[in-house]
Amino acid sequence: MKTPGMARQRLLLVEDDPGNRMTLSMLLEDEGFTVVTADSFACATQLLGDAPRYDAVLLDSRLGDGDGLSLIPLVRCRLPAAKLVLVTGWQEEAGRCERVDAVFQKGRHFDELLACLARLLPPRS
Structure with a gap:
């Protein structure tokens, strides 16, 4: 299932858990x-x-080697x-992050993350 308009959007995923x-x-x-x-703060x-x-x-x-919030x-x-x-x-942590566009709670359904990204990112043609 492809999300309309999301193709070719470039994302950086910072996550230390493999x-x-x-x-x-x-x-x-x-x-x-x-x-x-x-895979790390340093990377x-x-x-x-x-x-x-x-x-x-x-x-x-x-992150294992640093506070991800420090990367904001x-x-x-x-x-x-x-x-x-x-x-x-x-x-x-959701309440102390004023400079983020959205907070996604781990454990929520992937479709909710896709909906969040669809709201934030302009469609590409």
Whole structure:
């Protein structure tokens, strides 16, 4: 099932859990997104420093080697037009994130993430 207008949207997925990263990446690619993954705070920092072009960043709030929330200013600086979705399993973090465009709670259905991305990203022709 392809999401209309979402094809060729380029996403950066920052997720340190290998299973979550692989599953989410595959599901998003099946929907027509181009997905680049970062498995750590350090990897995300490097990818964001390489003059990237991403339409959206899906950011895990807690990474094994750093606080994902600390990446928010870097994302906003390097990718001012990109949409930023905080992906978290921690309800209390949703309230302290003013500079994100959306919060997606881990464990929710994938279709809800697709609906969120459809609301945030302009359709591509």
